[in-house]
Amino acid sequence: MSQHPGRSGGRSGEPSGIVVRGVHRKFGDFVALDDVDLEVKPGGLTALLGPSGGGKSTLLRIIAGLDYPDRGTVEIAGQDATFLPPQRRSVGFVFQHYAAFKHLTTARNVAFGLEIRKRPKNEVAEKVQELLELVHLEQFADRLPSQLSGGQRQRMALARALAVEPEVLLLDEPFGALDAKVRKELRDWLRRLHDEVHVTTLFVTHDQEEALEVADEIVVINEGRIEQVGSPGDLYDRPANDFVMSFLGPVTRLAGELVRPHDVEVLLDERAGAVEVTVTKLLRVGYEVRAETLAADGSTPWVQLNRVQVDELGLQVGAVVWLRALVVRAAA
Amino acid sequence: MLRTIAVLYVTGLVALPVASVVQHTFADGLAPVIEVITSEDFLAALRLTAIVAGIAVTINTVFGVGMSLLLVRYRFRGRRFISAVIDLPVSISPIVVGVALILVYGSYGWFGGALEDAGFRVIFAVPGMVLATVLVSLPLVLREIVPTLEEAGIEQEQAAQSLGAGPWQRFWRITLPTIKWALAYGVALSLARSMGEFGAVRVVSGSVAGVSQTLTLYVNDSYQEFGAQAQQQAFAAAFVLMAIAVVLIVVIAALRPKEDRS
Numbered sequence: 001m002s003q004h005p006g007r008s009g010g011r012s013g014e015p016s017g018i019v020v021r022g023v024h025r026k027f028g029d030f031v032a033l034d035d036v037d038l039e040v041k042p043g044g045l046t047a048l049l050g051p052s053g054g055g056k057s058t059l060l061r062i063i064a065g066l067d068y069p070d071r072g073t074v075e076i077a078g079q080d081a082t083f084l085p086p087q088r089r090s091v092g093f094v095f096q097h098y099a100a101f102k103h104l105t106t107a108r109n110v111a112f113g114l115e116i117r118k119r120p121k122n123e124v125a126e127k128v129q130e131l132l133e134l135v136h137l138e139q140f141a142d143r144l145p146s147q148l149s150g151g152q153r154q155r156m157a158l159a160r161a162l163a164v165e166p167e168v169l170l171l172d173e174p175f176g177a178l179d180a181k182v183r184k185e186l187r188d189w190l191r192r193l194h195d196e197v198h199v200t201t202l203f204v205t206h207d208q209e210e211a212l213e214v215a216d217e218i219v220v221i222n223e224g225r226i227e228q229v230g231s232p233g234d235l236y237d238r239p240a241n242d243f244v245m246s247f248l249g250p251v252t253r254l255a256g257e258l259v260r261p262h263d264v265e266v267l268l269d270e271r272a273g274a275v276e277v278t279v280t281k282l283l284r285v286g287y288e289v290r291a292e293t294l295a296a297d298g299s300t301p302w303v304q305l306n307r308v309q310v311d312e313l314g315l316q317v318g319a320v321v322w323l324r325a326l327v328v329r330a331a332a
Numbered sequence: 333m334l335r336t337i338a339v340l341y342v343t344g345l346v347a348l349p350v351a352s353v354v355q356h357t358f359a360d361g362l363a364p365v366i367e368v369i370t371s372e373d374f375l376a377a378l379r380l381t382a383i384v385a386g387i388a389v390t391i392n393t394v395f396g397v398g399m400s401l402l403l404v405r406y407r408f409r410g411r412r413f414i415s416a417v418i419d420l421p422v423s424i425s426p427i428v429v430g431v432a433l434i435l436v437y438g439s440y441g442w443f444g445g446a447l448e449d450a451g452f453r454v455i456f457a458v459p460g461m462v463l464a465t466v467l468v469s470l471p472l473v474l475r476e477i478v479p480t481l482e483e484a485g486i487e488q489e490q491a492a493q494s495l496g497a498g499p500w501q502r503f504w505r506i507t508l509p510t511i512k513w514a515l516a517y518g519v520a521l522s523l524a525r526s527m528g529e530f531g532a533v534r535v536v537s538g539s540v541a542g543v544s545q546t547l548t549l550y551v552n553d554s555y556q557e558f559g560a561q562a563q564q565q566a567f568a569a570a571f572v573l574m575a576i577a578v579v580l581i582v583v584i585a586a587l588r589p590k591e592d593r594s
Contacts, residue, residue, distance in 0.1 A: 086494045087493050087495075087498055089494075092494065093491065095487050099491040101492070102510070112505075113495035116505075161494070
């Protein structure tokens, strides 16, 4: 494809960023967003990651104009958009449950935004064809949404959002309603699509694996506050606090410190800084082995090992070993 | 056994009376029937029925669509109260509706005097008959649309909005196609109800032949007159009303499955 839909990110020719300043939103007594500041990089694929009820969807909806902040501002492509209605924001929105127009065919769904803008018929047809090819739905152009699978509907919804060349693309738990296998496929596919179409993309997810795998940048949000912003590697290796560390991957507590279970060394003799423990359980999951232990202080740290390591160490239930953290986290 | 009872029950209750109307209508062949349905009074009654039912259904369609959007999409104080009040006119006897209208809009009613001074007559005129018909079929369109709107949810509208569609574009391109079968069904029901209304219209119309007599009133007044001619008029008009009802039932039946399929 010589020309990618949405590549230019609309008016300016360059991808546009999103700037959120001091956004506060309350629902009754519940503070959904507590003075949030956020800058989303132009042209990036950014994940808003957090537990349910943490405020990530509310933030996305405020950026889309589907909800409004009690105070604070939202800027899209350098323009104040805080109280602009959604139809004047140039924002593409993809819903968890697709929001397919049930009475329109796939092609008419994709064409919707262009028809609203009264583009010439041949231009619309051309663009729709191009987008259907991009999302691999060209042979389903004349089907109704009810005749498509969940994954196909979501790809249609994405093509529909991209058709109007939005400044930014917002996705609210886009794969949340799909089964595990399709979810995995669509994840890879979204990553590749974004490499082709460099529109600034912000997607909400509660699945840390999805965020780590797909995003360039992750924004961890919890209880209405942003906990940390960084690359997947940054966040995993250098979490700002215990919440980010435990939300992004497995953790265990060794001598009071939170560590990753695969960053723990098992020693057969006592050394400086090592904790003496008794192995209580060896749980095999395929090639991986989860070794559970009991320390003298009553804590129960566990270690992620593999079969080769267990065999080399001659590890058995009841054995006394010493555990030492390989990676010591800098104080947050 | 059960089936026999069901068949007998329906036959006795519906089929026999219907058949007897048909039989009485055509007892002396087609000529007297044609004479009645080309008579001035009958045509005036038919025209008045069409006008009253047409206006009432139009009003109730606009009201039903607007109000159902309001009730489904917005949460406001008094929402449940409004919803209950809308059902009230069909729950009480049409006669009571008619009498209530006279108490409010009649010459000695709350507003009637003032309206008459301004040269606008409600009771014993078409506006009163329209009002009575609107009231007795008030919630029919609304109650058909509300479940469809609730099931469809708000996300399609929001998606259309984010794609640049303004309020009217969203209404024509998303809302209306979503509710169209429910709307058609509601309109057909309202039409059937409006054309068949007797009690409330009787009270507020005065039933003057050729002036304020709808088809149902025409049937009633003719039937209560003496003479074979009057009886013939009553049966012919009753037959026409019934034929229209049958057509509406067929339309409704044809619409129903489509709605279920979608």
